Amino acid sequence: MMKYYLVAGEASGDLHGANLMKALKAEDGQAVFRYFGGDKMKAEGGELVKHYADMAFMGFTEVVLNLRTIFKNLKACKEDMVKWQPDVLILIDFPGFNLKIAEFAKANGIKVCYYISPKVWAWNQKRVLKIKKVVDHMFCILPFEVDFYKEWGMEVDYVGNPLLDEIAQFIPDPEFRANHQLGDEKMIALLPGSRRQEIERLLPVMLSVTENYPDYTVAVAAAPNFTEAYYQQFIGDKKVKLLFNNTYNLLHHAHAAIVASGTATLETALFKVPQVVVYKGGTISIAIARLLVKIKFISLVNLIVDKKIVTELIQEDCNTQKVNEELNMITDGVGRELMLKHYEELLLLMGKPGASAKTARLIVSYLT
Numbered sequence: 001m002m003k004y005y006l007v008a009g010e011a012s013g014d015l016h017g018a019n020l021m022k023a024l025k026a027e028d029g030q031a032v033f034r035y036f037g038g039d040k041m042k043a044e045g046g047e048l049v050k051h052y053a054d055m056a057f058m059g060f061t062e063v064v065l066n067l068r069t070i071f072k073n074l075k076a077c078k079e080d081m082v083k084w085q086p087d088v089l090i091l092i093d094f095p096g097f098n099l100k101i102a103e104f105a106k107a108n109g110i111k112v113c114y115y116i117s118p119k120v121w122a123w124n125q126k127r128v129l130k131i132k133k134v135v136d137h138m139f140c141i142l143p144f145e146v147d148f149y150k151e152w153g154m155e156v157d158y159v160g161n162p163l164l165d166e167i168a169q170f171i172p173d174p175e176f177r178a179n180h181q182l183g184d185e186k187m188i189a190l191l192p193g194s195r196r197q198e199i200e201r202l203l204p205v206m207l208s209v210t211e212n213y214p215d216y217t218v219a220v221a222a223a224p225n226f227t228e229a230y231y232q233q234f235i236g237d238k239k240v241k242l243l244f245n246n247t248y249n250l251l252h253h254a255h256a257a258i259v260a261s262g263t264a265t266l267e268t269a270l271f272k273v274p275q276v277v278v279y280k281g282g283t284i285s286i287a288i289a290r291l292l293v294k295i296k297f298i299s300l301v302n303l304i305v306d307k308k309i310v311t312e313l314i315q316e317d318c319n320t321q322k323v324n325e326e327l328n329m330i331t332d333g334v335g336r337e338l339m340l341k342h343y344e345e346l347l348l349l350m351g352k353p354g355a356s357a358k359t360a361r362l363i364v365s366y367l368t
Helices: 011-027 059-065 067-084 095-107 127-134 145-151 162-169 196-210 228-235 247-253 263-270 283-292 300-305 320-331 334-350 355-367
Strands: 003-008 032-037 047-051 088-092 111-115 137-140 187-191 217-222 240-244 254-260 275-279 311-314
Touching (some): 003 011, 011 032, 011 162, 011 355, 032 067, 067 095, 111 355, 137 355, 162 263, 187 196, 196 228, 196 254, 196 275, 217 228, 228 240, 240 247, 247 254, 254 263, 254 320, 263 300, 263 334, 275 320, 300 334, 311 320, 320 334
Parallel strands (some): 003 088, 032 047, 088 111, 111 137, 187 217, 254 275
16 A cells, blocks of 8 residues: 655645546555645545645745744644655645655655656756755656756656646536526636735736626636635626636636636646736735746746747736737737637647656656
8 A cells, every 4th residue: 555645735736636646546546645735636535634725825925924824834744744654745836835845755764756846947946956855756747847957967757737638638518608697708718816815916907907898708717715705805896707616618618818827827828718917926026036037938838838929917017908908919810810829839849648647657666
C-alpha cells in the first residue's frame, strides 16, 4: 500500500490534484491519499486535511497581512505529514507555501515530487538552486520550462498540460442554456478569478464594461468557495447571470470573455474564446513585482507562444474604457479572426492530453 500526501493551495491546484489522484488510482490500485486541497480532490476519496479557501492569499501585501494564518497552516501541514508518514509528498504549484514544505519533507526523509513547476522563470530565478536541493522529481506542464531548467543544470520531465485532459473529458450539457435561462443571444463570459482580492478588484470593472453590450447575455463564472450573496453585492440590479461550477459550459457557449490573469486565460484560449486579460494587484505588490519580474507577459497564452496574442490590461490600464475598447475589437471583425488564428498556433505547441496519466506513471515508477 502506497501513501500519497498532496498539497494544493488554490482552485486550479485542486483541479489538477483531483485529476492526478484519479490517474494514480489507475496506476496503483492500493493508493491511499491525504491532502491539503479542495472539493474536487475530496470527490476522489482519501482525507482532506485543510481546504484551499483558508490558504490562498494573493500579492506581497496580502501575504504579509496574513502571515499568522500562513505560519499556522505550514505548522499544521508539517505535523500532519510527520504523523502520517507518507511514501511520497506531491506538491502542486503554490510555491510560497510548497517550497517550505518540500524543504521540511526532504529533511525528514520523505521523497518529494513537484507537479506543475513554480514560475521560477518569471522572477528570482536563483530559486532553482533551492528546488534542486529539496525536490527529487519535477514535472513541468509548460513546454519552455524544460530548457529553462536545463540551463540551471536540472533535468525535469515535461508531461504536457493537465488542462488538455480536463477539457478532453468535458461533456457539454445540452440543457445548459435552458436550465440557466440564458436565452439565445451571444454570450460574454466574465472570469474574475477564485480569490477574494482578485474578485473585489476585477469584477466591478468587468461589470461596468458589459453595460455597453445590451444585446449580449452576460454571465459570471463564480468560484464555489463564495456565496451568491457575496457576488450579488457587485452585481446589484445589473442583468447578469451568476453560474457556479459551470465554467466549462460557459466557455463552450461564450462568444468572448474578460478573464483574470491566471490559469483561466489558457482554459479560455483552449476553448477558442477570444478574450481580454485583466489584472489588478495592491499598489505595493505591483511596484515590487515590476522591479522583480523578468517576463514580457503575464498571461500563459502569450508566454507559451512567446508573443502577444491576447491583450493584457494591468493595473491602471484595467479600466472601463480600455477593457471596453479591447472587448469591442474581439466581438467581431479582424481582431477576432486574428486571435482565433493565433490560438491554433498555441494548440500545436501544447500537444496532446494525458498529463495526469503520464505524471502518475512516472511517480509510481520512481517510487518502485
